[in-house]
Amino acid sequence: MDLKSIDIPILSYLSEGLFISGEELSNKLAFSRIDIERQIQQLTQLGYDISVDNQKGYRIISRPDILLPFEIKNKLTTNYIGQTVYYFPELTSTNAFARQKLLEKAEKVPEGTLFIAEKQSDGVGRLGRQWISPSGGIWLSIILYPQLAPSGMPRITLMTAVVIAKTIHQLFSLKVNIKWPNDILFHDKKVCGILTEMSANTGKIRWVIVGIGINTNNDLSEFPEDIQKESISLKGITGEAISRIAFVQHLCVEFEKYYEVFQKNDFSFILDEWRTYSHCIGEKIKMNAGGKVIAGEVIDISEEGALILKKDNGRIVKIISGTLLKQ
Ligand code: BTN
Numbered sequence: 001m002d003l004k005s006i007d008i009p010i011l012s013y014l015s016e017g018l019f020i021s022g023e024e025l026s027n028k029l030a031f032s033r034i035d036i037e038r039q040i041q042q043l044t045q046l047g048y049d050i051s052v053d054n055q056k057g058y059r060i061i062s063r064p065d066i067l068l069p070f071e072i073k074n075k076l077t078t079n080y081i082g083q084t085v086y087y088f089p090e091l092t093s094t095n096a097f098a099r100q101k102l103l104e105k106a107e108k109v110p111e112g113t114l115f116i117a118e119k120q121s122d123g124v125g126r127l128g129r130q131w132i133s134p135s136g137g138i139w140l141s142i143i144l145y146p147q148l149a150p151s152g153m154p155r156i157t158l159m160t161a162v163v164i165a166k167t168i169h170q171l172f173s174l175k176v177n178i179k180w181p182n183d184i185l186f187h188d189k190k191v192c193g194i195l196t197e198m199s200a201n202t203g204k205i206r207w208v209i210v211g212i213g214i215n216t217n218n219d220l221s222e223f224p225e226d227i228q229k230e231s232i233s234l235k236g237i238t239g240e241a242i243s244r245i246a247f248v249q250h251l252c253v254e255f256e257k258y259y260e261v262f263q264k265n266d267f268s269f270i271l272d273e274w275r276t277y278s279h280c281i282g283e284k285i286k287m288n289a290g291g292k293v294i295a296g297e298v299i300d301i302s303e304e305g306a307l308i309l310k311k312d313n314g315r316i317v318k319i320i321s322g323t324l325l326k327q
Pocket of ligand 1 (some may be wrong): 083092093094095096120122123125126127129131133136139140141182183191193194195211212213214
């Protein structure tokens with residue numbers, strides 16, 4: 001786990017506006033001229049188009065849409081969500097990497113830290129399933145330290161689903177649905193999945209990792225056929241590549257807003273929003289809950305985030321964890 005997050009310090013001094021000379025950069029950042037040139041080279045390799053003038057220095061002509069910490073934090077209006085970012089061209093899994101960091105030293109990982117990977121070689125989905133994560137998607141994990149009992153965890157997943165549905169709606173005027181507990185669907189095809197993990201002791205949560213995978217600009221033909229059939233990307237829906245940087249920034253702002261409400265214990269407001277996006281309230285469904293298939297009508301969602309189901313025999317049951325089956 002010696003991987004180093006990529007950040008390129010000179011980025012904060014380069015702009016599309018005025019040129020800045022190598023000398024000025026090296027004075028401002030206390031780097032040698034060779035270091036400055038190395039960073040310029042690194043940026044070029046990452047896809048930045050940089051104009052180099054022997055007299056005037058450097059100026060950005062165009063930027064790629066890659067999720068470098070500087071680009072995410074640039075003009076980000078949050079207080080803590082997204083203010084610390086670790087970015088990797090490739091990881092096995094952002095959740096696994098974040099977990100390792102937290103196990104090593106949680107106090108060194110501020111609340112709201114993002115772990116982002118351009119691709120994941122061993123992305124993990126719900127129920128231990130594989131989550132295929134080629135480049136072009138958004139694969140990230142957010143670290144939280146909520147004042148919460150472990151039984152409150154499902155609420156974090158519900159809150160995250162609302163935040164993502166809202167972000168997609170606000171940015172693209174698209175109405176997506178939330179499929180309980182953790183999928184975001186557009187016309188029954190999956191755009192996003194959420195995987196929350198936690199560590200707890202003596203009845204209190206120590207930390208939470210909110211893993212979010214969003215099909216944004218990734219090419220779905222890289223998915224196996226069965227997953228391809230059930231998936232859709234934001235690029236596929238809107239017809240053009242989206243700005244992943246703008247998406248992550250918007251997500252951070254919304255996430256912080258909702259998390260603040262959540263911390264004040266006002267979950268009913270979040271639940272009301274969840275209901276408006278719900279895929280299944282009022283629907284007849286079948287679900288696999290702990291290996292048992294239960295059928296009935298979904299009546300509502302409970303304060304703890306459980307589905308309230310009226311079974312075919314009339315009995316009302318609450319389901320805290322399970323998978324909805326196709327009808
Ligand atoms: C699911 O729907 O099964 C949940 C998918 C969660 C995928 C994300 S991608 C970022 C983070 N890292 C992982 O390995 N998984 C989550």
